[in-house]
Amino acid sequence: MSTITPKIEVETTPNLVTKVYEKSQYKISTFRKAMHRPLTICEKILIGHLDGSPDFSPDDALVAGKSYVLLNPDRVALQDVTGQMTILQFMLAGLNRTAVPTTVHCDHLIQARIEGESDTKAAIYENNEVYQFLESASRKYGMGFWKPGAGIIHQVVLENYAFPGGLMIGTDSHTPNAGGLGMLAIGVGGLDAAEVMAGMSWELLYPKRIGVYLTGELNSWASPKDVILFVASKLTVSGGTNAIIEYFGPGAAAISCTGKATITNMGAEIGATCSVFPYDKRMETYLKATGRRSIADLANKHVNLLTQDPQIEKEICENQKNSINYFDQLIEIDLSDLEPYIVGPHTPDLARPISKMGEDIKKNNYLDTISVALIGSCTNSSYEDMSRAADVAEQAREKGIKTKIPLQVTPGSEMIRATIERDGQIQLLKDIGANVLANACGPCIGQWSRPELKQGESNTIVTSYNRNFPGRNDGRRETMNFISSPELVIALALGGRLSFSPLADELTASDGTKFKLRPPKIAPEIPEKGFKDVTDIYVAPADDPVSVEVIINKDSDRLQKLEPFTKWDGTDFEKLPILAKVSGKCTTDHISPAGPWLKYRGHLDKISDNLLLGAVNAYRDGEVGSGKNTLNCKIESFPHIAREYKKRGLKWIIVGDNNYGEGSSREHAAMTPRYLGCAAVIARSFARIHETNLKKQGVLAFTFADPSDYSKILEDDRISIIGLNNLKPRKSVNCILYHVDGREEEISLRHSYNESQLEWFRAGSALNILHSMEQTSL
Ligand code: SF4
Numbered sequence: 001m002s003t004i005t006p007k008i009e010v011e012t013t014p015n016l017v018t019k020v021y022e023k024s025q026y027k028i029s030t031f032r033k034a035m036h037r038p039l040t041i042c043e044k045i046l047i048g049h050l051d052g053s054p055d056f057s058p059d060d061a062l063v064a065g066k067s068y069v070l071l072n073p074d075r076v077a078l079q080d081v082t083g084q085m086t087i088l089q090f091m092l093a094g095l096n097r098t099a100v101p102t103t104v105h106c107d108h109l110i111q112a113r114i115e116g117e118s119d120t121k122a123a124i125y126e127n128n129e130v131y132q133f134l135e136s137a138s139r140k141y142g143m144g145f146w147k148p149g150a151g152i153i154h155q156v157v158l159e160n161y162a163f164p165g166g167l168m169i170g171t172d173s174h175t176p177n178a179g180g181l182g183m184l185a186i187g188v189g190g191l192d193a194a195e196v197m198a199g200m201s202w203e204l205l206y207p208k209r210i211g212v213y214l215t216g217e218l219n220s221w222a223s224p225k226d227v228i229l230f231v232a233s234k235l236t237v238s239g240g241t242n243a244i245i246e247y248f249g250p251g252a253a254a255i256s257c258t259g260k261a262t263i264t265n266m267g268a269e270i271g272a273t274c275s276v277f278p279y280d281k282r283m284e285t286y287l288k289a290t291g292r293r294s295i296a297d298l299a300n301k302h303v304n305l306l307t308q309d310p311q312i313e314k315e316i317c318e319n320q321k322n323s324i325n326y327f328d329q330l331i332e333i334d335l336s337d338l339e340p341y342i343v344g345p346h347t348p349d350l351a352r353p354i355s356k357m358g359e360d361i362k363k364n365n366y367l368d369t370i371s372v373a374l375i376g377s378c379t380n381s382s383y384e385d386m387s388r389a390a391d392v393a394e395q396a397r398e399k400g401i402k403t404k405i406p407l408q409v410t411p412g413s414e415m416i417r418a419t420i421e422r423d424g425q426i427q428l429l430k431d432i433g434a435n436v437l438a439n440a441c442g443p444c445i446g447q448w449s450r451p452e453l454k455q456g457e458s459n460t461i462v463t464s465y466n467r468n469f470p471g472r473n474d475g476r477r478e479t480m481n482f483i484s485s486p487e488l489v490i491a492l493a494l495g496g497r498l499s500f501s502p503l504a505d506e507l508t509a510s511d512g513t514k515f516k517l518r519p520p521k522i523a524p525e526i527p528e529k530g531f532k533d534v535t536d537i538y539v540a541p542a543d544d545p546v547s548v549e550v551i552i553n554k555d556s557d558r559l560q561k562l563e564p565f566t567k568w569d570g571t572d573f574e575k576l577p578i579l580a581k582v583s584g585k586c587t588t589d590h591i592s593p594a595g596p597w598l599k600y601r602g603h604l605d606k607i608s609d610n611l612l613l614g615a616v617n618a619y620r621d622g623e624v625g626s627g628k629n630t631l632n633c634k635i636e637s638f639p640h641i642a643r644e645y646k647k648r649g650l651k652w653i654i655v656g657d658n659n660y661g662e663g664s665s666r667e668h669a670a671m672t673p674r675y676l677g678c679a680a681v682i683a684r685s686f687a688r689i690h691e692t693n694l695k696k697q698g699v700l701a702f703t704f705a706d707p708s709d710y711s712k713i714l715e716d717d718r719i720s721i722i723g724l725n726n727l728k729p730r731k732s733v734n735c736i737l738y739h740v741d742g743r744e745e746e747i748s749l750r751h752s753y754n755e756s757q758l759e760w761f762r763a764g765s766a767l768n769i770l771h772s773m774e775q776t777s778l
Contacts (some may be wrong), residue, residue, distance in 0.1 A: 001453060002056055005116050007084065010434050012292040013161065013163065013222025013292070013295060013704055014295060014298060015073060016101065016164075016297050017295055017299075018298060020049075020074055020163075020165065020166060020581060021165065021298060021302045021305060022049055023048065023049075024044070024045070024047075024048025024049070024305050025048075025302070025305060025745065027047050027048050027050060028044050028047050028048050028305060030055065031047045034222075035267045037325065037659045038308075038309030038310075038311040038312050038315075038326070039308070039309050040209055040211075040246055040280050040308050040309075040312060040326055041182075041248075041306070041307060041329070042184060042207070042209060042244040042246050042276055043209075043275055043467075044067065044165075044168075044305055045165055045166075045167055045183075045276070046071065046184065046204075046207075047073070048165065048167075048204075048305065049071045049072050049073065049167040049184075050069060050070070050071060050072075050711065051070035051071060051072050051201035052070065052602055055064070058141055061256055062206045062265075063206065064206055064207060064208040064209070064242075064753065065206070065207075065208055065242050066205075066206070066207065067205075067206040068203050068205055068206065068333075068419065069203070069204055069206050070202070071167060071201060071202050071203075071204055072167075072201050072202070072645075073100060073167045073168055073169045073196050073202055074100070074101070074166045074167050074168060075100060075101050075103075075161055075166065075168040075169075075756045076098070076100055076101070076102040076103075076104070076169055076170065076193050076196055076197055076573050077103050077153055077157050077168065077169075077170035077171070077172070077175065078103070078104045078143075078153075078170070078171050078193060079104075079105050079107055079108050079153045079159070079170075079171060079172045080104070080106045080107060080108050080109050080127075080134060080739075081108045081109065081129075081598065081601055082171035082172065082190050082601065083104050083105075083134060083171055083190075084130065084133070084134070084558075084559065084601055084602030085190045085192045085601050085602055085604075085667065085668070086171055086190035086191075086194045086197070086285050086561045086728075087104075087133075087134070087141075087194075088098040088559075088560075088561065088602060088604075088746075089190065089194035089562065089667070089767060090141070090194040090197045090198055091137070091141075091550070091561070091562065091768050092562055092564055092765075092768070092770075092771060093198035093304070093466035093770040093771050094193075094771040095141070095198055095199070095547065095770075096141070096545065097140075097141050097142035097143050097170045097541075098142055098143055098197040098198075099196075099197060099198060099199035099253040099715035100196055100197055100199075100535055101144075101161075102142075102143040102144070102197050103143060103144040103145070103146060103156075103157070103161065103234070104134050104137075104138050104140075104143050104144070104145050104146065105146045105150070105151070105156055106131060106134065106146060106147055106148040106149075106150070107144075107148075107151065107153055107158075107439075107441050107446070108440070108445055108447065109123055109126075109127045109130065109148070109438045110123040110148055110149075110421070110438045110440035110441070111126075111447040111448070111449060112408070112410070112437045112438065112440075112441060112442030112443045112446065112447060112448045112449065112450045114440065115435055115436060115437060116149075116411075116417075116437050116438040117437050117438075118499055119437060119438045119440075120148055120149040120438045120439075120440070120688070123148055123204050123438070123440075124148055127148075129551075129553055129556055129558060129559060129638070130550045130558060130559065130602065130610070131147075131148060132553055133550065133552055133559050133602070134148075135539055136538065136548060136549065136550045136551040137271070137550045138541065138549055139539065139540075139541055139542040139545065139548045140548040140549075141197075141541075141543075141545070142541040142544045142545065143511070143540075143541060144152040144538065144540065145538065145539040145540075145543070146537060146538055147536075147537055147538065147539065147596050148438075148586075149439055149440070149537065150413065150414055150537035150538060151375065151411075151412055151414055151415070151439045151440075151537075152378040152412050152413065152440060152441060152597070153170065153172055153175075153378065153415070153440065154172070154174050154175065154177035154261075154265060154412075154415065155169075155177075155180055155381065155412030156376040156412075156413050157170070157175075157177070157185075157376050158177060158178055158180065158258070158261050159290050159415055159531075160290070161178075162178035162180075162181040162182075162183045162185065162515045163181065163182070163183060163184070163287075163292075163295050163299070164181060164182030164183065164279040164283055164299045164306040165182060165279070165299070165302065165305050165306045166182075166183040166184070166185075167183070167184045167185075167186075167382055168183055168184070168185040168186070168201060168442055169185075169186050169187075169188045169192065169193055169196060170185065170186070170187055170188070170193070170636055171187070171188060171189070171190050171193050171387075172187055172741070173187040173268045173676045174187065174265050174266075174268050174378055174379070174466065175187040176265060176267050176268055176272070176274035176275055176428075176643070177261050177264060177265040177266070177378060177379075178261070178587060179260070179264030179267070179274055179275045179276040179277060180257055180258065180259070180260035180261025180262070180263065180264050180265070180277060180283075180289070181257060181260075181261065181283055181286065182251060182276060182277060182278065182279045182299075182306055183276070184244070184274055184276055185264075185607070185671035186204070186273055186274045187268065187274075187392075188202070189666060189667050189689070189693070190667045191667035191670075191693060191696060191697075193767065194294065194767070195267055195696075195770075198767070198770050199770070200766075200770065203692070204273070205242055205273075205586075205688075206266050207242055207243050207244045207273045208238075208242055208243040208325060208328040208329075208472055209243065209246055209326065209328055210235070210243045210244070210245045210246070210272075210318075210328060210329045210330075210331070210332045211244070211245075211246050211248065211323055211326065211327035211329070211331070212231060212245060212247045212248070212249075212330075212331045212332075212333065212377070213248060213249040213251075213313075213330060213331070213332045213333070213336055214247060214248070214249040214250070214251025214252050214254075214255075214333055215249055215251045215332070215333070215334050215335065216251050216254070216334040216335040216336030216337065217251065217254040217335050217336055218254065218255070218335045218336075218338060219335075219336060219519075220267050220340075220343045220519040221339075221340040221354075221485075221487065221488060221491075221502065221503065221519045221520070222335070222338045222339060223259070223262075223340070223385075223388065223485040223486075223487060223488075223493065224255050224256070224259030224260065224262045224263050224485075225262055225263075225266075225341075225379075225380060225464065225485035225486075225665065226256070226338050226339070226340050226341045226485060227263050227266070227333065227335070227338065227342040228262065228263045228265075228266040228269075229266075229342075229343050229348070229351050229460065229483070229484075230333060230338060230341060230351065231245070231263075231270065231331060232266065232269055232270050232343065232348045232349045232351060233341070233343070233349055233350075233351035234331055235331075235349075236349045236351050236457050237269065237270060237271060237348065238270070238271045239270050239271065239349060240270035240271045240272030240273075240275075240290060241271040241330065241349055242273060243272055243273060243329075244272065244273050244274055244275065244276065244586040245264075245267050245272050245274075245275040245276070245585055246275070246308070246327070247260070247263065247272075247275065247277045248277075248278055248308050248312075248313060249313060251279045251333070251334075251335045252277055252278060252280065253281065253282065254335060255277075255282065255335075256282050256286070256382070256384050256562055256631060257282045257283045257285065257286035257525065258286065258382030258383070258384055258385070258525060259382070259384060259525070260277045260282070260283075262379055262380055262382070263275065263277075263384070264276065264277065265378060265379045265466060266348070266379060266466045267351075268466070268467075268718075269348040269466060269467065270285070270348075270349070272572040278306065278307040278308055278701065279299050279303060279306035279307055280307075282525065283296075283299070284296045284299065284300065284526065285526060285532065286525065286526065287299070289330070289526035289527075289530065289531060290531060293648075312326050316330070328660065329364060333444075337459060338378075339353035339354070339355065340353065340354045340484070340485060340488050340503075341353055341354065341484065341718075342354050342357050342462070342482050342483070342484040342488065342498075342592070343468070343482065343483050343484070344468045344480070344482035344483055345366070345438065345460075345468060345480035345481055345482055345626060346468055346469055346470050346480070346481070347468065347469070348466070348467070348468060348483060352464065353489060354484070354501050354502075354503065355501055355504065355664060357498060357499055357501055358499040358501065359502065359521060361372060361498055366460065366469075366480060366498060367458055367459065367460045367480060367498075368460070368497050368498050368499050369405075369460065369496065369497060369498075370405050370460050370461065370462055370492060370493070370496060370497065370498055371405060371406075371453075371459040371460060371461055372405060372406045372407075372408060372450075372459075372461050373403065373405060373406070373407045373408070373461070373463070373489050373490070373492055373493035374401075374407075374408045374409075374410065374443055374461065374462070374463040374464070374465065374473075374489070375389055375407070375408075375410075375463070375464045375486040375489050375490065376408075376410035376411055376412060376437075376464065376465075376486070377412065377441070377444045377463070377464065377465040377466065378412050378441075378444075378466075379464065379465055379466040380464040380465070380485065380486050381410065381411050381412035381413075381416055381486075382412070382416070382525070382528055383416065383419060383420065383523075383524065383525060383531075384523045384524065384525045385464070385485075385486045385487075385523075386411075386416070386420045386425045386426075386429075386486070387425055387520075387523035387524060388485075388486065388520040388521075388523045388581065389425070389429065389486040389487050389489075389490045389520075390420075390424070390425035390428040390429055391487070391520035391521050391523065391587075392436075392487050392490040392491055392494070392502075392517060392520055392702040393428040393429050393431065393432045393490055394428050395517055395518065396432045396494050396507070396517075397428060397431045397432055399507070399509035399510060399513075399515055400509055400510025400511065401432070401507065401508070401509060401510055402431075402432045402433040403432050403433045403434070403490075403493035403494055403496070404493070404494065404495065404496025405493055405496050406433070406435065407429070407431055407432070407434040407435070407490070407493045408434070408435055408436075408443065409426070409435070409436045409437065410437045410438070410439070410440065410441075410442055410444070411432050411436065411439045411441065412439065413439055414439050414534045414537050415531050415532065415534050416439075416531075417436070417439055418534050419527055419530040419531050419532040422529070422532050423527055423529070429490075432493075432494070438450065439705045441465070443464045443465075443473050443474065444463075444466070444467070444472075444473065445472070446471065446472060446473065446474065448474045448711060449474070450474050453474070453476065455772075456478055457476075457478060457706055458478045458479075458480065459478065459479055459480070460479075460481075460482065460498055461473060461474075461479055461480070461481050461482070462481075462482045462483070462484060462489050462492050462493075462498065463481060463482070463484075463489065464483070464484060464485055464486040464488075464489050464711075465483060468481040468482070468483050476552055482498065487520045488502070491517055494507055494517070495507065500569075501519040502516070502519075507577065512525045525740075556603070557600070557603060558599060558600065558602055558603055558606075559602040559603055560602065560603040560605055560606070563763065564616040564764060564767070564768050564771065565674055565698050565764040565765045565768065566764050567762070567763060567764040567768070568698070568724075568761060568762050568763075568764065570725065571722040571724075572720065572721060572722045572723065572724050572725075573651060573653075573679045573680065573700075573719075573720060573722075573724070574720045574722075575718035575719070575720055575738060576650070576651050576652055576653050576679055576680075576718060576719050576720070576721075577645065577650065577652050577653070577718060577719075578614070578630075578652065578653050578654075578655055578713065578715070578717060578719065579641060579642055579645070579653065579654055579678070579714070580612050580615055580617065580627050580638050580654050580655070581617070581619060581627075581654075581655035581713055582615040582616055582617070582618060582655070582656055582657055583617070583618035583657055584616055584656070584657055585614050585616075585657075585662070586616070586656060586657060586660050586661065586662075587614075587615075587660075587661070587663035588661055588662070588663040588666040588668075588669035588687075588690055589660050589663055589666070590612060590613075590614030590615050590616075591611070591612055591614070591615065591661065591666075591669035591672075591673070592610055592611065592612070592614070592666055592668040592669040592672055593610050593614050594606070595628065597610045601668070604668075604671060605675070607668055608639060608642075608675050608676050609639045609671040610637055610639065610672070610711060611639040611642055611672045611673060611676060612625060612638040612639070612654075612673075613625040613637065613638065613639070618657070619714075619715040620635070620654070623635075625637055625638060626638060627641065627715075628641075628716075629641045629644060629660045630716060631644060631645070631648070639672075639676065642673075642676035642677060642678075643676060645676075645677055646676050646677040648778065650677065651677050651678070651679035652677055652678060652679065653678070653679060653680050653681070653682060653719050654673060654678060654680075654681045655681075655682050655683070655710065655713050656681055656682070656683030656684065656686070657683065657684050657710070658683075658684045658685050659685055659686070659687050659688065659689045660681065660683035660684070660685065660686050660687065660692065661683075661686055661689075661690025661693075661694070662687035662690070663687070663690075667689060667693055667697075669693065670690065670693035670694045670696070670697045670699060671697055673694075673699060674694075674697040674698055674699050674765075678699050679699070679700060680699065680700035680701070680702060680721060681694055681699060681700070681701055681702070682701065682702045682703070682704065682713075682719075683701075683702075683704075684704060684710050684747060685707075686701060686703065686704055686730045695753065695757050695760055695761065695766075696760055696765060696766040696767075697765050697766075698760060698761055698763070698764045698765040698766075698768075700751070700761060701751065701752075702721075702733065702735075702749035702750065702751050703749065703750050703751070704747065704748075704749065704750075705732055705747070705749060705750050706747070706748070709747040712737060712745055712747060713737060714737075714739055714740070716739075716740040717737050717738060717739055717740070718738040719735060719736070719737060719738070720736045720738070721733060721734075721749070722734050722735075722736065727751075727753065727758055727761070729753060729754050729755055729758070732748045732750050733748070733749045733750075733751065734746060734748065734749075735747050735748070735749050
């Protein structure tokens with residue numbers, strides 16, 4: 001295994017950034033001429049990355065929430081769980097290397113049990129085959145591979161790859177962390193990532209814009225975390241849906257680059273497409289401190305591309321109503337007035353200032369005693385965060401006290417861990433009782449072993465992480481999880497109670513005297529001695545990729561090489577059975593449930609056994625996950641029936657209700673039906689992303705021309721879809737229902753295929769097209 005320090009790969013980045021700025025400059029100036037108005041940062045970055053010709057006319061109006069745009073991202077980042085199927089799909093395209101710089105990060109699979117080193121070793125042993133696959137595929141296809149222990153995807157990206165004005169996609173919902181460094185960074189499904197890695201453009205619903213105008217400066221206990229907790233309380237968990245949140249104003253420059261990343265990271269908690277800050281001196285400082293002086297120099301030369309046009313702020317300052325010219329919504333925050341917040345349990349928008357927590361505990365009967373406090377994660381483990389947390393720890397150490405409850409620390413990266421070990425913050429935290437876990441996700445994603453808890457035992461935890469839905473941290477729905485800043489979490493750990501407020505309450509020193517914690521000092525955002533260089537955490541792409549074999553054990557139940565889906569045979573679909581007619585809400589999680597199935601994410605055959613297990617059977621009074629096998633008339637699980645049909649070479653159909661396939665863009669929800677023989681899904685309506693995913697996997701996606709025809713389809717019917725050789729955009733399709741009593745009914749189906757999407761169907765999948773293009777060019 002060859003290992004190098006990350007800086008070697010990073011040196012290739014200036015070329016990439018130069019090209020991005022050149023391309024963006026041209027497209028933005030063309031767009032500006034067409035729009036006749038100043039532009040926001042997110043508009044500039046999106047337009048700068050538009051696929052194709054930059055000729056804009058007044059007819060090219062981009063309607064937020066309605067228009068779709070094709071974009072060319074600059075980078076792709078994959079984590080170790082979602083990255084498995086992404087890479088397997090990419091391999092189907094038959095390319096020698098990824099078309100876009102891509103990195104792989106081993107962070108989600110490390111379980112927190114004892115402490116960092118031993119937990120990482122255990123994970124390497126337990127997940128060996130997954131890591132071997134990811135590493136060998138990375139070396140073969142030109143991807144940077146970050147080993148287990150190197151750090152959490154978003155922290156590593158911020159330290160090494162994010163750059164102002166760039167566009168990145170990642171197979172993780174907190175990819176927007178890189179917005180702290182002025183990048184539009186967006187979480188996507190694995191298929192989207194695989195296609196971009198294979199050279200295709202990426203489609204995005206043109207987002208709304210929410211402006212957050214910042215003035216003043218944070219002080220006392222308030223931190224960047226409180227900015228996003230406050231915004232979440234205003235917008236709620238869905239308030240950012242299909243929107244980019246753009247921070248600006250004089251207060252933005254008063255927040256460090258890593259503090260900005262904390263804020264953009266948690267934009268995911270309000271459903272935002274992503275969040276972004278304008279390029280400023282704080283970003284320049286961070287770029288230089290992380291070995292990227294050349295990127296800072298380039299950014300300094302292109303500030304006009306990386307910041308909002310100044311006219312916008314000027315107009316909004318003159319009259320707030322002017323914001324409607326640029327934003328769908330505006331929020332103003334005076335940072336000087338911001339109090340420290342604590343949010344939860346179970347949702348990040350249930351917020352109150354720490355001073356009001358005591359009242360809320362009484363009112364809602366929350367468990368006041370805290371069981372464990374945790375700081376770190378990709379959200380809050382910057383040098384500044386850890387220094388402020390250590391400042392509070394030092395005050396406690398001086399008074400001879402320790403935390404009243406266990407305190408766990410999850411550093412965001414090995415670079416941060418090694419630096420704060422060298423500079424003493426870790427020792428200060430350990431002196432008050434902290435335990436340092438692996439540089440990984442662990443307790444943030446349910447990978448946390450808590451044998452001390454009894455089954456079903458309620459308990460309260462406080463974290464400086466980002467997500468807190470039931471079961472998120474330790475897989476136990478009874479755990480009440482509250483979120484706050486790292487410094488406040490340390491104070492709560494010293495107090496031992498959720499109702500402890502460092503603003504009002506006193507602690508007892510070892511000599512029996514009472515004392516109050518003072519607010520942590522303003523902390524340096526970068527270390528005086530620079531970040532510590534770390535080695536043996538990164539594996540570079542191979543010099544001779546041809547000699548590298550991607551390692552997939554044939555007997556593995558976690559990984560399976562994908563075979564291309566078969567081409568359409570050119571004939572109509574005749575008299576197919578209905579596997580399932582679903583009633584009501586059917587999200588991608590109902591079609592392909594997560595939970596225990598997560599470990600099979602890299603094994604299509606195994607995970608196909610979860611097909612439609614959450615779907616409600618429209619024929620059988622609310623029965624979930626099962627239906628009638630028309631071959632033997634028995635009631636069996638949907639995946640079992642699908643396998644029986646597949647064994648007999650029978651294709652089959654799913655009938656969906658309204659908004660079929662809503663929810664996250666989970667490619668498995670389209671791949672598993674395709675794998676088990678689904679020919680078509682006919683629904684009253686589709687969630688658009690799932691509809692596109694079905695099309696991409698080669699499953700026909702139709703809607704009823706008359707939605708009431710949904711009720712005409714009976715359990716024992718056979719269905720023919722005819723005239724497939726004449727499929728054309730905007731042309732309806734005939735469908736014949738053969739009822740068991742001998743009646744036949746003809747209904748009309750609609751579709752939204754364009755010409756190139758029809759090619760996906762004919763070829764068997766979108767990736768098959770890429771594959772055949774690649775073969776032709778050889
Ligand atoms: S630390 Fe938590 S939020 Fe961050 S990438 Fe890991 S699981 Fe996701």
